[in-house]
Amino acid sequence: xxxxxxxxxxxxxxxxxxxxxxxxxxxxxxxxxxxxxxxxxxxxxxxxxxxxxxxxxxxxxxxxxxxxxxxxxxxxxxxxxxxxxxxxxxxxxxxxxxxxxxxxxxxxxxxxxxxxxxxxxxxxxxxxxxxxxxxxxxxxxxxxxxxxxxxxxxxxxxxxxxxxxxxxxxxxxxxxxxxxxxxxxxxxxxxxxxxxxxxxxxxxxxxxxxxxxxxxxxxxxxxxxxxxxxxxxxxxxxxxxxxxxxxxxxxxxxxxxxxxxxxxxxxxxxxxxxxxxxxxxxxxxxxxxxxxxxxxxxxxxxxxxxxxxxxxxxxxxxxxxxxxxxxxxxxxxxxxxxxxxxxxxxxxxxxxxxxxxxxxxxxxxxxxxxxxxxxxxxxxxxxxxxxxxxxxxxxxxxxxxxxxxxxxxxxxxxxxxxxxxxxxxxxxxxxxxxxxxxxxxxxxxxxxxxxxxxxxxxxxxxxxxxxxxxxxxxxxxxxxxxxxx
Numbered sequence: 001x002x003x004x005x006x007x008x009x010x011x012x013x014x015x016x017x018x019x020x021x022x023x024x025x026x027x028x029x030x031x032x033x034x035x036x037x038x039x040x041x042x043x044x045x046x047x048x049x050x051x052x053x054x055x056x057x058x059x060x061x062x063x064x065x066x067x068x069x070x071x072x073x074x075x076x077x078x079x080x081x082x083x084x085x086x087x088x089x090x091x092x093x094x095x096x097x098x099x100x101x102x103x104x105x106x107x108x109x110x111x112x113x114x115x116x117x118x119x120x121x122x123x124x125x126x127x128x129x130x131x132x133x134x135x136x137x138x139x140x141x142x143x144x145x146x147x148x149x150x151x152x153x154x155x156x157x158x159x160x161x162x163x164x165x166x167x168x169x170x171x172x173x174x175x176x177x178x179x180x181x182x183x184x185x186x187x188x189x190x191x192x193x194x195x196x197x198x199x200x201x202x203x204x205x206x207x208x209x210x211x212x213x214x215x216x217x218x219x220x221x222x223x224x225x226x227x228x229x230x231x232x233x234x235x236x237x238x239x240x241x242x243x244x245x246x247x248x249x250x251x252x253x254x255x256x257x258x259x260x261x262x263x264x265x266x267x268x269x270x271x272x273x274x275x276x277x278x279x280x281x282x283x284x285x286x287x288x289x290x291x292x293x294x295x296x297x298x299x300x301x302x303x304x305x306x307x308x309x310x311x312x313x314x315x316x317x318x319x320x321x322x323x324x325x326x327x328x329x330x331x332x333x334x335x336x337x338x339x340x341x342x343x344x345x346x347x348x349x350x351x352x353x354x355x356x357x358x359x360x361x362x363x364x365x366x367x368x369x370x371x372x373x374x375x376x377x378x379x380x381x382x383x384x385x386x387x388x389x390x391x392x393x394x395x396x397x398x399x400x401x402x403x404x405x406x407x408x409x410x411x412x413x414x415x416x417x418x419x420x421x422x423x424x425x426x427x428x429x430x431x432x433x434x435x436x437x438x439x440x441x442x443x444x445x446x447x448x449x450x451x452x453x454x455x456x457x458x459x460x461x462x463x464x465x466x467x468x469x470x471x472x473x474x475x476x477x478x479x480x481x482x483x484x485x
Contacts, residue, residue, distance in 0.1 A: 066417035314358025397431025397446030415477030
């Protein structure tokens with residue numbers, strides 16, 4: 001599933017819980033000021049929760065639980081092995097395109113509405129008063145407000161009681177910045193238009209604005225006159241969702257709130273109950289069990305230093321497939337992700353390259369040997385042989401010629417065991433001919449991340465979430481090795 005739809009699903013779940021609390025506990029209560037900020041806060045929390053993660057380690061797997069694997073024959077290919085979900089289907093790509101088109105249309109509609117308002121202002125008589133700009137117009141939707149603009153019909157007499165109340169009502173919208181709330185929710189609904197709960201939040205927030213404005217407009221106690229004004233003149237033409245109109249909200253609920261004589265029961269308790277609700281939301285949506293894939297977040301108690309070599313680079317592209325995809329780009333992508341995640345495992349990465357440069361093989365070896373490191377790892381991809389064009393086996397290469405061969409085998413076995421638990425078909429092979437391995441003074445490992453000619457494998461490595469899972473698996477294998485050696 002595309003990441004955008006996974007994010008939307010999370011927002012739908014979170015917003016349904018927060019909105020459910022509002023509908024059950026806060027709706028139609030004389031707490032309009034609090035309800036306004038609750039709805040705004042709910043929208044903000046819903047957007048932030050999917051990005052907030054509290055890591056929690058339930059326990060680490062035993063470091064001695066992996067066997068030492070035998071050496072297999074290098075370049076022994078098998079059929080594809082990883083459950084990558086396959087490349088993105090045309091249907092999912094079209095779904096994303098359609099979704100983004102609708103987002104663009106909704107935002108364009110909002111911008112067009114705002115431009116129409118300013119064109120109306122430009123073609124109307126304006127007058128700057130205390131804190132707002134009065135725009136006299138013949139538009140049938142008036143009176144309504146937008147930011148500090150108060151659009152007022154020319155045929156309305158401001159000296160009458162009914163129209164005085166209308167003026168006070170719209171000034172509350174302006175002074176309490178209700179337009180900004182509307183704009184924020186409108187943008188949110190446009191970006192997440194598939195989330196029905198955001199649209200309900202937007203509608204309810206607009207009603208809270210009306211309740212606040214109604215309450216202040218009748219602060220002198222003339223509720224009956226105000227109610228009559230609503231009844232006799234209800235039915236104005238809506239101008240736009242970003243504007244505050246005197247007759248925009250459902251009249252029945254406005255009259256009900258105006259005529260309520262009893263104060264809301266237990267208002268403080270209703271507010272306090274939000275705290276455990278937010279804690280529950282954080283527990284459900286924000287906690288991430290480290291190592292959710294085979295407990296792969298397995299932090300080391302002691303620091304582990306790894307010299308990490310992204311194979312090829314610069315003028316040396318490495319292998320290429322039929323579409324021109326270059327090995328050097330994917331090796332750097334893998335090593336950069338390993339470097340990004342390494343601090344979580346108490347692993348320190350010393351890279352041989354961090355961009356599209358080409359250190360010579362000797363420069364890579366020299367850097368590794370000068371570093372007081374625990375291990376040396378070089379990352380590559382395989383290229384298909386003529387008789388195995390769809391082969392996609394991950395190889396872990398070691399060098400039999402060095403004094404650290406046994407430790408290298410422990411390292412390869414630890415990483416291989418983690419990878420196999422993830423679902424990756426992995427073999428340990430002899431790569432004694434590889435210069436950076438046979439010249440290293442540290443236990444060393446070459447990780448060949450599958451086949452460059454296999455489209456599924458390239459999609460796997462290009463998918464940030466799946467790549468992160470792979471890199472966490474490699475880092476956990478390194479931690480397992482450090483505990484075993």
